[in-house]
Amino acid sequence: MLFDTTIGFIGGGNMAEALIKGLLAGGMSPGRIIVAEPAAGRRAFLAETLKVKAVEENTAAAAASQMVVLAVKPQVAASVLSGLDGSVSADKLVISIMAGISTISIEESLQNGTRIVRAMPNTPALVLSGATAICAGRRADAADLDLARELFLTVGTVATITERQMDAVTGVSGSGPAYAFSFIEALADAGVKNGLSRDTALALAVQTLLGAAKLVQESGDHPAVLRDRVTSPGGTTISALHTLENGRFHGLIMDAVDAAVKRSRDLAGIKLL
Numbered sequence: 201m202l203f204d205t206t207i208g209f210i211g212g213g214n215m216a217e218a219l220i221k222g223l224l225a226g227g228m229s230p231g232r233i234i235v236a237e238p239a240a241g242r243r244a245f246l247a248e249t250l251k252v253k254a255v256e257e258n259t260a261a262a263a264a265s266q267m268v269v270l271a272v273k274p275q276v277a278a279s280v281l282s283g284l285d286g287s288v289s290a291d292k293l294v295i296s297i298m299a300g301i302s303t304i305s306i307e308e309s310l311q312n313g314t315r316i317v318r319a320m321p322n323t324p325a326l327v328l329s330g331a332t333a334i335c336a337g338r339r340a341d342a343a344d345l346d347l348a349r350e351l352f353l354t355v356g357t358v359a360t361i362t363e364r365q366m367d368a369v370t371g372v373s374g375s376g377p378a379y380a381f382s383f384i385e386a387l388a389d390a391g392v393k394n395g396l397s398r399d400t401a402l403a404l405a406v407q408t409l410l411g412a413a414k415l416v417q418e419s420g421d422h423p424a425v426l427r428d429r430v431t432s433p434g435g436t437t438i439s440a441l442h443t444l445e446n447g448r449f450h451g452l453i454m455d456a457v458d459a460a461v462k463r464s465r466d467l468a469g470i471k472l473l
């Protein structure tokens with residue numbers, strides 16, 4: 201059971217905060233959560249606002265926990281993993297949310313038979329609307345995947361995938377909120393350009409994205425079908441869509457995701473040993 205588990209976060213940044221908030225909202229006791237974070241100000245913030253234990257040493261958080269969540273940047277993975285020494289004993293479940301870093305490389309770096317589950321969450325987890333994909337490392341079993349699923353279900357939806365699909369997930373839903381934020385910003389800017397106040401333009405843009413996403417989700421209709429229902433013959437929408445397609449909107453989004461997928465594959469090249 202997830203809520204009977206003690207969880208140690210290595211790295212107390214954006215994603216750790218989002219996941220901890222979800223766990224607490226789901227009913228987890230803050231006393232079961234310990235975060236290792238080098239920045240004193242950040243430790244104080246996490247301890248004060250979330251009432252969790254925040255420590256400086258990664259080994260202290262790992263040693264005190266049954267589940268260890270690796271929530272540091274991939275670029276510091278090598279030094280963090282080597283610094284964990286024996287604090288991650290083989291009986292612990294390790295969950296890595298680091299982009300690009302494979303379960304095999306973490307297994308080889310820890311060298312003690314630890315079970316690893318890899319996950320790719322996203323920042324809407326902060327408002328319990330995240331989308332996470334998980335996959336098992338070589339030694340993780342069904343119970344480990346279930347526990348990880350329970351963890352990420354506290355902050356949104358969870359899909360189980362193969363590790364080969366993890367780079368694609370990173371490009372689509374891991375990085376995806378950033379594309380959506382850019383789209384919302386551009387839509388609001390266009391409203392301001394055409395005379396709306398900034399507040400009104402932003403509120404309309406946000407609700408339009410929220411509503412459109414909800415309509416896709418709840419209707420089950422293909423987005424192209426729903427788009428046709430907005431697009432009156434000779435109307436305004438088709439003029440806008442024409443402009444988007446002249447700018448290769450569809451292809452541009454696909455190219456952008458391809459770039460993120462490629463970067464995720466490149467990050468896998470970071471040597472952990």
Ligand SMILES: NC(=O)C1=CN([C@@H]2O[C@H](COP(=O)(O)OP(=O)(O)OC[C@H]3O[C@@H](n4cnc5c(N)ncnc54)[C@H](OP(=O)(O)O)[C@@H]3O)[C@@H](O)[C@H]2O)C=CC1
Pocket residue numbers: 210211212213214215216236237238239242258270271272273274276279280297298299320321322323374375
């Ligand atoms: N942000 C996102 O949308 C997503 C991120 N991820 C993955 O999650 C991981 C964390 O990302 P995110 O939370 O955004 O990043 P952040 O930079 O916000 O968080 C990382 C935290 O780790 C701390 N840190 C740095 N060095 C160490 C160390 N040696 N030991 C312990 N902690 C350390 C950082 O402190 P300081 O700032 O002082 O250096 C920071 O607080 C990354 O691997 C990323 O790929 C996955 C999905 C989505």
Ligand SMILES: O=C(O)[C@@H]1CCC=N1
Pocket residue numbers: 299370374375
């Ligand atoms: O930009 C990044 O590398 C991380 C991984 C997915 C979202 N943010």
